[in-house]
Amino acid sequence: MSTADATRTGAAAGESVEDFRARARVWIRANLRPLEVHEEVGILRVTRTDEEELAAAARERKVQRMLFDNGLAGICFPPEYGGLGLTRAHQLAFNEEIEGYEYPQRIQVPTLTPCAAVLLEFGTEEQKLAHIPAMLKGEEIWMQFLSEPSSGSDVAAALTSAVRDGDDWLLNGSKIWTTGAWWSDWALCLARTNWDVPKHRGLTVFILPLTAHGVDVQRIEMLNGLKEFCQEFMTDVRVPDSDRIGAVDDGWTVGTRWMFHERMASNSPYVTSPGTSAHHRIGPDWLLDIARDAGRLEDPVVRDLIGESRVLDLVGSALQPRLAAGMTTGRLSDQSAAIARLFAGITATQHMTNAFDIVGDRGAAWVEGDGAVFDVGQDFLMRQTATIGGGTTEMARNVISERVLGMPREAALDRGLAFRDVPRGARNS
Structure with missing residues (x-):
């Protein structure tokens, strides 16, 4: 941790919730733009041109950095990774104070949760130090490469493959419904590394930059003209083994927690979420x-x-x-x-x-x-x-x-089968 970062986090250490709230209130009102009532409310409305969307994302990166530099970002993240090491009560107080003001919405989900949360739980020390401070500073916006065109909600049925090649892995496949991938930096990616075991036991999680050679991001046009959802095509994308999260073939252990953090979304202690009905919602x-x-x-x-x-x-x-x-x-x-x-x-x-x-x-x-x-x-x-x-x-x-609730599991015809033997697609009658 740099001297400046140590000073920044030291100022917050031991700070009471009310003192933190008061400090946040003064800074927010002096530095952030008040929102107009119902600004950007609605369901995925087309409100900006591409240029305006890129400018809005750039502004949010800047606001995130401003929050970081002033000891108001990463409130519940550990200090060793750039956070403040404070409590959920501090984050909730900040959420209340920032209500009605601009905030870096695009950087909260999925960057800080589930992606940063997964790194905190399963990443190596090197991975955490390389990426979590950058996330908290707004330097890295992360996406999750989870859904696939062929598997719907059954994420364990992933067909995107990762094959070992020396000290690297080669990723091939496609992910879909990634909101904002066209202006983002990194991704958490679930891939299949073993086809000879049941589907949940042959998965591994990787991280990769969206600028990597072989990653092709294509935007999807929705019925209202919105193009924020994307589909990604990966062709021989080379990922070093040092960018693997968790053990080989143990991706479902990581994935279970990944989906927990995904479901937490704006309720996560790692996320700033005003929760107001007058703006954005x-x-x-x-x-x-x-x-x-x-x-x-x-x-x-x-x-x-x-x-x-x-x-x-x-x-x-x-x-x-x-x-x-x-x-x-x-x-x-x-x-x-x-x-x-x-x-x-x-x-x-x-x-x-x-x-x-x-x-x-x-x-x-x-x-x-x-x-x-x-x-x-x-x-x-x-x-x-x-x-x-x-x-x-x-x-x-x-x-x-x-x-x-502990109710019986749904019947599954593929349970216990090696994934390569699981029928896929239409059968001939």
Whole structure:
């Protein structure tokens, strides 16, 4: 750790939550831009040109570095890797203080969780020192190469292969649904290293730069014109064995924790997440504005819909700290993170459905001057993304039933089979 970093973390050591909160409040209000109400709210709306998106990502890198330099980044990360070594209570206080102000949203998920969290648990000392401080400074934005075109939610059925070649590995295959890969730097990648054992026992995790020779990032156009999702094609991508995470063929041990941190998302102690309904997020405050601009604020049915969204918000606000406390103390299994994931997916789609019900036929056609009514129809069409990104809600239900409630596992025809013998694709009748 450099002298400057030691000074920075030393200033925070032993700092009470209230002193930290006061220091954060003063700095945030003096240095960060206040957000406009409902700024960037909606479901994956097309709000920027490519140039504007790159500029926004660059600004967030700068803000992250500003936070780092002023002892406000990596609040719960260990000091030896550039963090402050403070508590979850400090992070929650910071989340409250930054509400209503710009913050480096793109760097939180998946860079700080699950990627940095996985490095903390399974990375070598060299890997942690090389990458975690760079993440906290905004120098490295990370993606997760997990989903594949052929395997849907069954990430253990990965076909991307890694073959040993001396001190290196050669990766070949494809990953998909990687949001923002076209402007990112590194990736955590799950690959198959053994085809002669059951699928969960033949996987290994690697890290690789997205600028590596053989990595081709292609953007996917969604129905509303958004091109933030990407598909990556890897052709003989050479990765040194020093960039392997965990043991060879033991990637599922890493992967299980990886998916735990993925489900934690904005609930992770490593992540800054304001959690406001007025900025960046669909919620009851936004529905009030929609109802007002649609001229239906006094409609009792509409008021019921707004009330439903408010109740969901209140339940979510109580659920998150309850789950966090239970998992921290060991009273709840760490797999209970799936409960938060499931609830988040359900509530997001319900908020969006309520918004669409409020606007009525104006959800089919709108113009620029329609205020909060604008683009609600497209948001409704995109609402199911909330149940897919960050692990599907279907998988969350499986985790809750099997690993939290202890119910019998689903039947699986490939259980115990060597992965190369598992049937794939359509069979001839």
